[in-house]
Amino acid sequence: MHQFSAQYSTLSAIVLNDFIKHAYGFKQLTCRLLAKNVSDTYLLEDEESKYILKIYRHNYRPFDEIKGEAELLNILKDSGVSVSYPLKDLSGNEIQQFDAAEGIRYGILFTYASGEVVTIPDDDQLCIIGRTIAAMHDITSTCQLQYERPVYDVYSTLEKPLELVAGRFAGLPDQYAFLQDISAKVIKKLKQFDTSGFSYGYCHYDLLPKNFHFDDDNRITFFDFDWAGKGFLMNDLMTFRVQLAFLIHYQMMTTEEADRCFAVLIAAYREKRHVSDVELQIIPYLGVMFFMYGFRFYEENFDDFSIAFLTPRFIKDRVELIKKWGDWYCDFDD
Secondary structure, X not given: OOOOOOOOOOOOHHHHHHHXXXXXXXXXXXXXXXXXXXXXXXEEEOOOOEXXXXXXXXXXXOHHHHHHHHHHHHHHHXXXXXXXXXXXXXXXXXXXXXXXXXXXXXXXXEEOOOOEOOOOOOHHHHHHHHHHHHHHHHHHOOOOOXXXXXXOOHHHHHHHHHHHHHHXXXXXXXHHHHHHHHHHHHHHHHOOOOHHHOOEEEEOOOOOHHHEEEOOOOOEEEOOOOOOEEEEOHHHHHHHHHHHHHHHHOOOOOHHHHHHHHHHHHHHHHHHOOOOHHHHHOHHHXXXXXXXXXXXXXHHOOOOOHHHOOOHHHHHHHHHHHHHHHHHHOOOOO
16 A cells, blocks of 8 residues: 655654654653644653754755754853753764654754743843844844844845735735835835844744743743744844733733833843934834745645634634734834
């Protein structure tokens, strides 16, 4: 009987446990699947520590991009920024290869980010987030990776998404027309800024609370740099602003409180790193680009990730949020 290839297999936690024990020299170790996502995440524990094993989906990231992620994390760790970083095995390798049913899958064993997600940070935590982002930007604005990451620009976050998702909106012509219109307005607005002096470099591009932990002593650790790429560094402040917009949208926070929280974070950021008022003015338009890139990401990973939620109902809700975002923060010329 012909054996079919798999599209997306799940590697055995038991076999991975044995592999990691031998490769890294652990004596006692347990391993369990923590989450199936664009990549699979496993939690490994011994008597003293926890670790995260991330297994990238086959053909999800080019090998050089994965090496670039590891390279960036090592630079940040060596510079004193608190991040979850790759561990080396006994042979000095950071990236493992697994011959899965669908083809080669790569994996990295990361240090564990102690603590837990804080969805609505208090003022002390907002200050810590702002200062830590500033410290990260001091590094990512000057370093140059040997292995490059994606670039976030008008093409990758507006033009390409509109092209890719057109079929998904076949029954939602009004929503697609709105996305076309607001994307055109953003492109026009960006041309009005002199961005030559804006901070540029490697941004995390997904600094929502799900990607950093606070421990019991309010120490923060950033993790999940899967979307890290080159772009305006204001993208990282923008993604936190987006989180506040989610909280407003789902009636977990008032607009006034969201504005106040963001002001606290920006003030803390400015304690460590300069950012001009003009740079902050670009954040609303970067936010539209972020939402549009999200649609691109969902479409490109539909079969193995977003098939469970990328429904007409979800699309309508997300477009409604983008409309609100535009009304709240964007100043388009009529």
